[in-house]
């Protein structure tokens with residue numbers, strides 16, 4: 001059985017400011033996580049020559065993967081965070097205050113709610129299909145460095161969680177979710193590398 005390691009990027013400037021979307025760099029705390037992650041991956045995948053690191057095309061995942069050396073890195077647009085459309089760059093409070101109808105519709109049906117000029121969770125799930133096909137084909141371990149909404153969808157696929165739960169699954173920062181697919185089913189371990 002080969003592991004799939006899922007992790008969000010290290011804390012970004014937008015995480016610090018409480019803003020969604022965007023394409024900021026990681027904070028000093030995020031940089032520390034990037035180093036810890038590299039350490040973990042290099043130990044965990046020491047003899048796994050064919051392993052690879054997959055990131056999104058956004059700076060925060062690329063910078064998080066940066067300190068990992070010795071494995072090929074692949075950028076996937078399909079791993080980019082949910083597109084918040086007109087709400088990109090806003091905080092949840094700003095959305096609630098300035099676009100209360102949008103805020104309420106998302107709260108009512110987070111799975112199906114599509115941001116104006118952006119995406120819904122269902123859209124994200126659909127665009128992840130090629131990534132999942134490729135993950136299933138891989139024989140070697142893969143480290144996926146991506147984003148909250150995308151990782152909820154990926155995790156739900158492997159952990160066999162129902163569709164309606166996806167937008168609410170906990171995928172904290174600075175934590176590695178290791179998934180092992182064996183004959184007896186899927187096994188999961190979580191490694192919290194920092195608070």
Ligand code: F6P
Nearest residue numbers: 019020021081082084147148149
């Ligand atoms: O806040 C970080 C973030 O990745 C945002 O960029 C994104 O819009 C959000 O999380 C997705 O989580 P939720 O669907 O719970 O708003």
